[in-house]
Amino acid sequence: MKYIITESINLPSSPPSWILALALAAAFSADISHGASAPLVALQAANLPEGPLASWDNTGSLKGVFKNDGTNPQVKVIDGVKAVDFSGKDHMLADFKASAGIVGNQPWTVIVKTHCRNLGDERTLVSWANRPDNCLELQYGDSTQFGAIGTWSGNVSGWLENLPAKDTWHTFIYSYAGGPDGEFHAWCDGNLRVNRKFSLSIKADRPLVIGACMAGDPAANVGYTHHIDGAIASVQVYDRGFTTLECWNASGFQSAHLIAPLHGAVLDAVTTTLQWEMGSSGVVAYALHVGTTKSQLDLAPKSQVATKDTFPLVVSKLTETQYGPLKLALGTTYYWRVDQLDASGKVTQKGLVAEFKTETGNAVKPVPADSYIMVEGGKHELSWTPGKYATKQNVYIGESAAEVLAKKTPDFAGLAPTVASISLPNKNLAPGKSYFWRVESTNSAPLSASAGEVWSFRNVKKKLKVYISSGQSNSVGCSMVTPMPDKYKGYNKNVIVFVRGECRLGEYGWAYLRDGLGSGFGDRDGKGTFGPELLFGYTMAPQDPAQVMAIVKIAWGATNLGVQWRSPSAGGVTGNLYTNWVKFYQEAMAKLDPAFEPEVAGMLWMQGESDASDKKMTADYAKNLAALIKDVRAEVKQPDMPVVLAQISKTAAWGPDLGDGLRAAQLEVTKSVPHTATFATDDYKLGDPWHYDTAGMISLGERFAKAMRTLEKN
Structure with a gap:
């Protein structure tokens, strides 16, 4: 049997509030035993005096102290729990280094009880190994790429749609099994929310940090980044990976742990076998409750010979940790709970309620x-x-x-x-x-x-204008969707788009133009980014519902024209990105509905930043760009195709001349190559040192459209 879920695991809702409250209370007050090994790090705020915190004693096996390192964390009572409050610029630095058992690709588990006010971007609860390269940041932030774990490598993950709510207490458990392709799990309040496989290589001989991550070599005058804005009540670090049951218990739960079907799953079958595991010692039997409404789960237990496929179903004195197969109806939501029983048949731990659905059976x-x-x-x-x-x-x-x-x-x-x-x-x-x-x-x-x-x-209608949008990261788009006016969010049904290269959503199209087709870089709140294609499309879109226009977007961030985009007419070795551009353009046209009669009507080019800081590439830019335009026009069979070039921004990121030489080369091309135009972007604000902010990207698309219309008229 398979489960249809949106991610590798998807647990969209939390346990009932009364059960969660009991579990958190138990987790805060009890010293839970996690197998044979003691924690390397054990921090508990319960006994700290309120007020400024200078140091926090580690009662784990590594001993030592975490010091405030010149910052000002405060001990406070927050929602009934005493904790260390970090204001968004505080941290605690260990006077000892991470042991050999938790660096490299060794296994580890970290348990943190936290209450955070601000989840913007990356927020590091616990870290060891400084940025950059093979660091380790265990996070509670809304960055789609790094919000759960950051390593300055490909081994990263966000919480995605499973981001836990802010302004409430949570128990987070991060566990890595170790070794090549080791399982990484991130739990929140007993829910497994992230399940990935990583091959980590964490740097050794670095100190642990609470509330932030060290940036730079610790031997130098380093800084700190990704501070949390919130509180931490306790931290435990172990030098082994936890089992799922240990994670469940460490979350404060002793009730039966429901394994399958996953909470929130949609089954692609009409039978299932319910599976769970013992949540605490002393359990002799189980009482299973299944219904199509939550209220049905409160019926009194019956005998074990209850009709298996009739709901509500209550089966008592089960000694196995599974039951089924059950026959189910199409398009139905089912709720289930497993209570743990002692030898007398008394309920010792009432279970949590989980739910799953069956598919509709529709085409x-x-x-x-x-x-x-x-x-x-x-x-x-x-x-x-x-x-x-x-x-x-x-x-x-x-x-x-x-x-x-x-x-x-x-x-x-x-x-x-x-x-x-x-x-x-x-x-x-x-x-x-x-x-x-x-x-x-x-x-x-x-x-x-x-x-x-x-x-x-x-x-x-069959007549179709096709525009091409290409270049590097400001063509990909690193500008946040969230601040954008709502009228540009969603789908524009008068524009169809085909996207290859770098895109947060992967390959896209042919489909309607939408927001969110930009890079994962710059996506600080999980709502996506966009490039110039969006406002260009909105501005140029036909208003007649009988017509559509098309955009082929092929772009890659941090790429240069001098080598990577180099086209055949420039001489030398043809760049791999130009070769891929041709391949993806041909794919786009081949996948277009054959009933269309397409005409490539123009090209947008937003690129040059990577060439600007290289003197040779800057000197050759006008020649290389003219060659690219010539070869693209030949490929699309439009020798006079209009091409609009956006000038790069004026910033120190592009070298001592702030990019003046590159902008001059762009302007030179528009004077020497027919049917081309350019416009300035140095009035745009930047969202980071390299990329336009949301307002700038909106204007970029609009200016592309204005310049394109002018070229078309001429």
Whole structure:
């Protein structure tokens, strides 16, 4: 059996509040035993006097002291718990180094009880090994790439949609099994929220830090970064990885640990076997409660011979740690709980409630994709993947969702379960008009029928203008979506886009233009970034619903024209990025609906920053860019294709001349190469030393559009 979940593991909701409160209270007050080994580091704020904290004694086996290092952490009572409060600029530095057992690729486990006010970007609770390269930062931040663990390598992870809520107490457990491709788990309050495989190589002979990460060589005058804005009540560091049950117990829970199905899972089957493990000692048997509502779980236990596939189901005195297989209904949410019993049958630990769903049995994967387009003069075919339990299918087509849902007579009736496409009976679809359809499935007994989702498509004209957007990181886009006006968020259904190269979402398209198609770099709150394609698309988009335009975006950050983008006409070795650009451009055109009649109407070029700090590349830039334009025009078979160049920003990041030489080269190209234009960007503010902020990126797209329209008119 498989589970359909959005990440490797997805636990979207927390345990019931009363159970969580008890668990946190137990975790704060009890010294939980974690196997044979004692912790290397054990910090507990409960006995510290309130007020400024100069030092914090380590009662773990490494002994030593954490000192405030000239900062000003304070001991306070926060929401009933005494803790060390870090203001966003404080930290505690150990007077000892991390032991050999937790560096390199050795296993370790860290338990932190924390309450944070601000989760912006990266926030480091515990670290050892300084930045850069092979550091270790265990984090509670909203950065999609590094919010859970940062290492200045590819071994990183954020919490993604599983980010724990701020302004409340949490117990975090970070555990690494060690070795090549060792399992890394990040738990919050008994929920496994991150599950990855890493091959770590953590630097040795570095001190531990609480509340931040050391930046730079500790032998020099180093700084600190990624400070937390919040409080820490306790820290424990172990030189071994924890089992899932140990993580469960260390989170403060002694009840049965529910293993499968995962909480929040959507099953792709209509049978399942429930599995759990003992949460504490002295358990003799279990009482299993299953229902389709939470209230059904409070029924009194019955005998073990209860009807297995009838719900609510209550089975007492189970001695196994699994039960099933259970037969389930389609499209149903199930709730379950396992109580632990002693020898007398008394409940010693009431279990937590978990839930899972079954799939609907509907047909899936419509083509055209839901709400997407169909091109006039094309095949006018609808296709889908049939529901896995279907024995017969009916297809309904109409001009509104209500019509399709209300129809009693199918347009295509009694289709075999293997049929996955039909040709539309009406070939004369009105341009700009939307049409609706659904596939109804009669399922094998005893499963009920699946009505099918209502999908739609819009008919559009075959003439299509295609624009190309390429360059380095300001072409990829490192500007945050969040501050952007809401009118630019979501999908623009008059523009379709194809994205290759660097993109936070991976490969994308052909699909509607949307926000969030930028880099993971600069995504400080998990809401995405965007590049100039977004506002260029909004500004240039046709207003007629019968028409769309297209953008092919191919860009990579931190890349140069002198070597990587070098095109054949520049002489020398053709750059790998130019070669890949040709490959991806050809892929884009090959995957475009063949009914379209495309015309490549222009190119946007935002690049040059990486060449600006190299004198040779700056000197050759005008020649190399003219060669690139020549070769791109030849590839797209448009010898006079308009090309708009955005000048790079004026900043010290581009060298002593602030990029003046490179901007001069860009201007030179527009004077010597026909049908080209450029504009300045030095009035834009930067979100970091290299990239435009949100307002700047919005303007960049708009200025590209303005310059392109001027070239098109001429």
